[in-house]
Amino acid sequence: MDVATPKAAILEARGISKTFGRVTALSDATFSAYAGEVSAIVGDNGAGKSTFIKILSGAIAPSGGDFLLDGKPVHLTSPQDARDHGIETVYQDLALAPSLDVASNLFLGREARLPGILGRLGFLDDRLMRARARQELEDLQVGLSSVSQPVFTLSGGQRQAIAVARATAWGKRIVIMDEPTAALGVRESAMVLKLIERIKQNGVAVIMISHSMPEVFEVADRITILRLGRTVRQMRRDETTMTDVVAFMTGASVEFVQEIER
Amino acid sequence: MSKTATANPPAKSAAPRNIFARSTNLYIFFVLIALIAFFSLISPNHAFFDRGNFVNIAWDTAEILLLAIGETFVIITAGIDLSVGTVLMLSGVVASWVIAQMGGPPALVASGHFPNAGTAIPLGIAVAIVIGGIAGLINGTLVTRLRMPAFIVTLGVFSIANGLGDLVSSSGAAGQSAIPPVPESFANTLGNGNLVFGLPTLVVIAAFIALVTHVVLTRTLFGRRTFAVGSNPEGSRLAGVPVTSHLIWVYTFAGFMAGLAGILDLARFHATDIQGHSLDNLDAIAAVVIGGTSLFGGTGSILGTVIGAFIPTVLRYGFTIQGISSFWQDVVVGAIIIVAVLFDQIRRRRVT
Ligand SMILES: Nc1ncnc2c1ncn2[C@@H]1O[C@H](COP(=O)(O)OP(=O)(O)OP(=O)(O)O)[C@@H](O)[C@H]1O
Ligand SMILES: [Mg+2]
Numbered sequence: 001m002d003v004a005t006p007k008a009a010i011l012e013a014r015g016i017s018k019t020f021g022r023v024t025a026l027s028d029a030t031f032s033a034y035a036g037e038v039s040a041i042v043g044d045n046g047a048g049k050s051t052f053i054k055i056l057s058g059a060i061a062p063s064g065g066d067f068l069l070d071g072k073p074v075h076l077t078s079p080q081d082a083r084d085h086g087i088e089t090v091y092q093d094l095a096l097a098p099s100l101d102v103a104s105n106l107f108l109g110r111e112a113r114l115p116g117i118l119g120r121l122g123f124l125d126d127r128l129m130r131a132r133a134r135q136e137l138e139d140l141q142v143g144l145s146s147v148s149q150p151v152f153t154l155s156g157g158q159r160q161a162i163a164v165a166r167a168t169a170w171g172k173r174i175v176i177m178d179e180p181t182a183a184l185g186v187r188e189s190a191m192v193l194k195l196i197e198r199i200k201q202n203g204v205a206v207i208m209i210s211h212s213m214p215e216v217f218e219v220a221d222r223i224t225i226l227r228l229g230r231t232v233r234q235m236r237r238d239e240t241t242m243t244d245v246v247a248f249m250t251g252a253s254v255e256f257v258q259e260i261e262r
Numbered sequence: 263m264s265k266t267a268t269a270n271p272p273a274k275s276a277a278p279r280n281i282f283a284r285s286t287n288l289y290i291f292f293v294l295i296a297l298i299a300f301f302s303l304i305s306p307n308h309a310f311f312d313r314g315n316f317v318n319i320a321w322d323t324a325e326i327l328l329l330a331i332g333e334t335f336v337i338i339t340a341g342i343d344l345s346v347g348t349v350l351m352l353s354g355v356v357a358s359w360v361i362a363q364m365g366g367p368p369a370l371v372a373s374g375h376f377p378n379a380g381t382a383i384p385l386g387i388a389v390a391i392v393i394g395g396i397a398g399l400i401n402g403t404l405v406t407r408l409r410m411p412a413f414i415v416t417l418g419v420f421s422i423a424n425g426l427g428d429l430v431s432s433s434g435a436a437g438q439s440a441i442p443p444v445p446e447s448f449a450n451t452l453g454n455g456n457l458v459f460g461l462p463t464l465v466v467i468a469a470f471i472a473l474v475t476h477v478v479l480t481r482t483l484f485g486r487r488t489f490a491v492g493s494n495p496e497g498s499r500l501a502g503v504p505v506t507s508h509l510i511w512v513y514t515f516a517g518f519m520a521g522l523a524g525i526l527d528l529a530r531f532h533a534t535d536i537q538g539h540s541l542d543n544l545d546a547i548a549a550v551v552i553g554g555t556s557l558f559g560g561t562g563s564i565l566g567t568v569i570g571a572f573i574p575t576v577l578r579y580g581f582t583i584q585g586i587s588s589f590w591q592d593v594v595v596g597a598i599i600i601v602a603v604l605f606d607q608i609r610r611r612r613v614t
Binding site: 096108 | 482492498503561
């Protein structure tokens, strides 16, 4: 079901497929994301959500399908490649280095070097990285006593906030999040949802996977439903209901879902 | 909320990157000081507390320290290199073979005269270092590109280097049935020379390399990547860290250090001991582990390794002066390793 909209998609994926040996994780995934909007991807366990966003973020190569950025076909060959296109990702397992400190994690893979000859020799500008990290966390209103503390000393919510902050600090156009609130308590989830609102307001296209329907209906502008590796529906949030979405997700009839809910 | 992030004083942000690695260093440093104080007090006439004794301890520690420095980088990446000792041996044997071959006519070389020492020695040094580097490159390539366990790969290279070293040394050189000792000029400068403050050249070189690698590990991109790769390899890859090439560099560096140690060992003892290095790998790993570097990867320090390398030597000298069998040194060092790994496990539980 295509949504008639005057706005052009910043990112469009058509007919994406992916097989791992004999396992078909994705067979026909279609999806689009828009600047300044939150697009949610929902689906049952094993529906292929994580696989799909790993493809969007360049971490794994699709077996087939087309991928358009600003309407132009692109081939993402690595996460670095995706980042060069302004796409940042918060992975389900966060991909932080727990024994490194907060600042080093925010700059992982993009370390700032000292100016001049020392920098060319590989010397790092830790002072600058810490100052920027402090600034970034402050902008996102993440409370931390020190950016020099190792990430393993942080709580789950704080770690999630660091992973989100890293993506939003660098992702100027598209930020992808795989279950950003799955491991969090109520208060911490609320904080992450607020973060999502904030980056959306900056004109970033946010792509979010979530298992929580109330959460999806709270922040998402669009909802894409995956079932068994296939996109079964793409809709605007205000065109649908939680009951419909759950029905599409599971392949059950709306009546059956209503029955269960009762 | 934002206040907590900003109210953070600059002094605090300069705090140690890894408190736990740092505190282990401190703890093990006190153990070292306590051992030195203990042996100094109980030794007859305080014979332990003697400059000559300390110089000898440093001298004996320096060679293992060179291996342990390379091993520290490898272990921080959550890897292991079992091949460093026999690679040291192979490098030394081949270097002495090259020096004998290039040193001059076989008859002269056999009588200890090396007319071409000026070219033979630098060539021997270069060959030793290249052999070490190649061994490391092979380790790193097999571990990363073929995804083989480091334990198995480096055990294989351990055995290959051991066999090749034996082959080269028994084939002899310069018309001899065995490789003649290296030129006196080489042994007296690099091996037994006193570079500064009357300290053996080997000690000065090891101290210098420890300082440089400490800076590399704590202040540079290479060091930061080493920790990152050890802490979360897949996460590092996703964040854009070139994990494969970095690991290959780390193993190559460990091999390079083994080659360098091979040259310095050759210079000190005039010939490479074929059998004497088969347990060097364990000594190097022991130094790293005692020094608080985690076998799980992601944490560690050169400073810790330096202290960890000194402890077994201090024990050996202390026991010798007391007339206690040196076998007890093995027993005590073994116990210390187990305690160090126990601490590592406890810390690990806090990390995950
Ligand atoms: N590397 C892999 N090798 C083999 N099979 C895989 C691999 N990654 C994913 N799969 C399979 O692909 C399917 C989709 O997995 P995926 O992780 O994308 O699901 P998901 O929708 O993210 O599920 P969840 O809600 O549990 O996170 C599953 O059947 C999974 O077992
Ligand atoms: Mg998933």
